[in-house]
Amino acid sequence: MTDETGVVETEEAAEIPERPLPDNEVLRALFGQFEDVGWEDSLGQDVARVPNERWREFASAARDAGFEVCVDVTAVDWMRHRPDRFEVVANLLSMQHRLRLRMITTAPRQEPTVASLVPVWPGVNFPEREAYDMFGIVFDGHPDLTRILMPDEWDGHPLRKDFGVGLVPVQFKESHKVV
Amino acid sequence: MSDDAKTLDVWVAGTEEPDLAPTDEGAQEISVDESGRRLDEQFGRVVDDDYVFDDEADEDERMILNMGPQHPSTHGVLRLQIELEGEIIRRTKPIIGYLHTGMEKTGEQLNFSQGGTNVTRMDYLAPLHNELAYSLAVERLLGIEVPPRAAAIRVLLTELNRCSSHLVALATNGMDIGAISMMIYGFREREQILAFFEKTTGLRMNHNFIRPGGVAADLPPGWKDDVAAIIEELPRRLGQYDDLLENNPIWLARTKGVGVISAEEATAYGITGPTLRSTGVDWDLRKAFPYSGIERYEFEVPVGEHGDVYDRYRIRVEEIKQSLSIVEQVMDTIPKGDYRVDDRKVTPPPRARIDESMEALIHHFKLFTEGYKVPAGETYVAVESPRGELGCYLVSDGEAQPYRMHTRAPSFSNLQALPIAMADSLMADTVATIASLDPVMGDVDR
Numbered sequence: 001m002t003d004e005t006g007v008v009e010t011e012e013a014a015e016i017p018e019r020p021l022p023d024n025e026v027l028r029a030l031f032g033q034f035e036d037v038g039w040e041d042s043l044g045q046d047v048a049r050v051p052n053e054r055w056r057e058f059a060s061a062a063r064d065a066g067f068e069v070c071v072d073v074t075a076v077d078w079m080r081h082r083p084d085r086f087e088v089v090a091n092l093l094s095m096q097h098r099l100r101l102r103m104i105t106t107a108p109r110q111e112p113t114v115a116s117l118v119p120v121w122p123g124v125n126f127p128e129r130e131a132y133d134m135f136g137i138v139f140d141g142h143p144d145l146t147r148i149l150m151p152d153e154w155d156g157h158p159l160r161k162d163f164g165v166g167l168v169p170v171q172f173k174e175s176h177k178v179v
Numbered sequence: 180m181s182d183d184a185k186t187l188d189v190w191v192a193g194t195e196e197p198d199l200a201p202t203d204e205g206a207q208e209i210s211v212d213e214s215g216r217r218l219d220e221q222f223g224r225v226v227d228d229d230y231v232f233d234d235e236a237d238e239d240e241r242m243i244l245n246m247g248p249q250h251p252s253t254h255g256v257l258r259l260q261i262e263l264e265g266e267i268i269r270r271t272k273p274i275i276g277y278l279h280t281g282m283e284k285t286g287e288q289l290n291f292s293q294g295g296t297n298v299t300r301m302d303y304l305a306p307l308h309n310e311l312a313y314s315l316a317v318e319r320l321l322g323i324e325v326p327p328r329a330a331a332i333r334v335l336l337t338e339l340n341r342c343s344s345h346l347v348a349l350a351t352n353g354m355d356i357g358a359i360s361m362m363i364y365g366f367r368e369r370e371q372i373l374a375f376f377e378k379t380t381g382l383r384m385n386h387n388f389i390r391p392g393g394v395a396a397d398l399p400p401g402w403k404d405d406v407a408a409i410i411e412e413l414p415r416r417l418g419q420y421d422d423l424l425e426n427n428p429i430w431l432a433r434t435k436g437v438g439v440i441s442a443e444e445a446t447a448y449g450i451t452g453p454t455l456r457s458t459g460v461d462w463d464l465r466k467a468f469p470y471s472g473i474e475r476y477e478f479e480v481p482v483g484e485h486g487d488v489y490d491r492y493r494i495r496v497e498e499i500k501q502s503l504s505i506v507e508q509v510m511d512t513i514p515k516g517d518y519r520v521d522d523r524k525v526t527p528p529p530r531a532r533i534d535e536s537m538e539a540l541i542h543h544f545k546l547f548t549e550g551y552k553v554p555a556g557e558t559y560v561a562v563e564s565p566r567g568e569l570g571c572y573l574v575s576d577g578e579a580q581p582y583r584m585h586t587r588a589p590s591f592s593n594l595q596a597l598p599i600a601m602a603d604s605l606m607a608d609t610v611a612t613i614a615s616l617d618p619v620m621g622d623v624d625r
Contacts, residue, residue, distance in 0.1 A: 042557060043556055045559065068447075069449055071449055071587055072449075072570060074572060074585045076557075076574055081576070093568075095462050095467075100468075100559070123448035123449030123450070123592060126592065126595055127592070134283070148276060149275065149624055150279065151276070159283060163284075
């Protein structure tokens, strides 16, 4: 984030008074830089609704604002509920401000892709691989986007809602039966 | 008996003993060189390493070594692909998933009250922390608050669980480095805590005792005696561990300066728990985001300095002492009252009421057939497990089952520290480093 854009966008944000902003100063400054990032209060926790294309940009701004740890990246499959099928969720933690922030973005039904956060926080390497493995979400720019929990030759992504439960043949015991 | 046999130099019972004089054959030559240098080498004060750091080594000189998943020192089914250059590890890649059982998928099939049986099997050394994180998440979605006695029981049990988990960490850490007696001692002391858990929850592991809405039962009669015995016994035993390890040159040589992680690396890689604190970062979720009323008790957060295996071991020992102090405070100040929330939509009615009240019977039936519905929403709740930040991301769409139940496993993220801690170190330090991170593969793979 350059200073110029930050200033300009803060002024623009000030012109639209109905946009809700968090009380916390750190978060307010962070959200002020991004006009198109929505703030929500989810049961007392701060949530940022980030557009897919600004995912990494917002993440690096958040890191610069003091969120030095990204504790977790995961996804939710809203198959029958929403047109944009996937939600990618990143939980951020600021140790210096004692603050948490949850970033949520959406990914489309066909070829769900979102920018990888590994360049921002190298620690999201494993969690992003898990989200890829479980949901098939492609993290653009990830250095090693391979399956992490399932076997390499596995078909499908198990945590998707259309991946049936109990439809996988058991491997060793009477394997012709579908259990 | 043939003539050949007679010539053999063997003594036959009943005959005269042959003169079998000892020979020098096979004996070690005793060094006559008793110069200071030679003595130092023999006593291990001076070590001539046979390895040389060579940064310009060819790719061809590197060797890939697979360690695990059946290796006994990988604490389960962890597999490491290690790129070796002589004795030096250049790169490491942890390969996981051998214990993956799809618990997050299973969690979507079970209703909210059954979920505890599922999550408790993730980190099997700290099952109560898993249950606590899950229960706190469900309670946040439900918008209920547990009674003070339930919160105190939760703190009591999770802190004892921290002790038992750290004891296993110390035990396995000792065993991996060669202090076999440490293994026996650690498991012996853990047994005392597990016996208390069995008396309280009915099971030694996988308790499903902390449930949404409170705990499953009140503490058993005589629990104070058991806890008092643990509080009295453990510090004495910890002192014995110190006697065993603190002045042990082998232990110190194999832990100090081994597997070093810096504070910057730890935060960048999302490493939490004792591994993060060993680097000097004063961060404990019990202080930063207190849960279950733990802010009422006084305790300190032990912080390390060097981020090596020794600091991690030391922090675990100190944390056991702090946890015992919390347990003692809970024991002295435990409030009276109900051990679960008085909301018949969430907690089952007492057994006696079912026989008298039709309403209680209906509630009981509904709770155990379809469970309770949780308002739509999403939340993330984290607790400080013995391994670090154990979080539960729970999404509900208003049904009786979670729409999504994700666990942020501390071992999973902490495993990313392994390539950093092991880079450019010796192969022999591998097991010490793995053990000091204390990964639980059930937690990693879920």
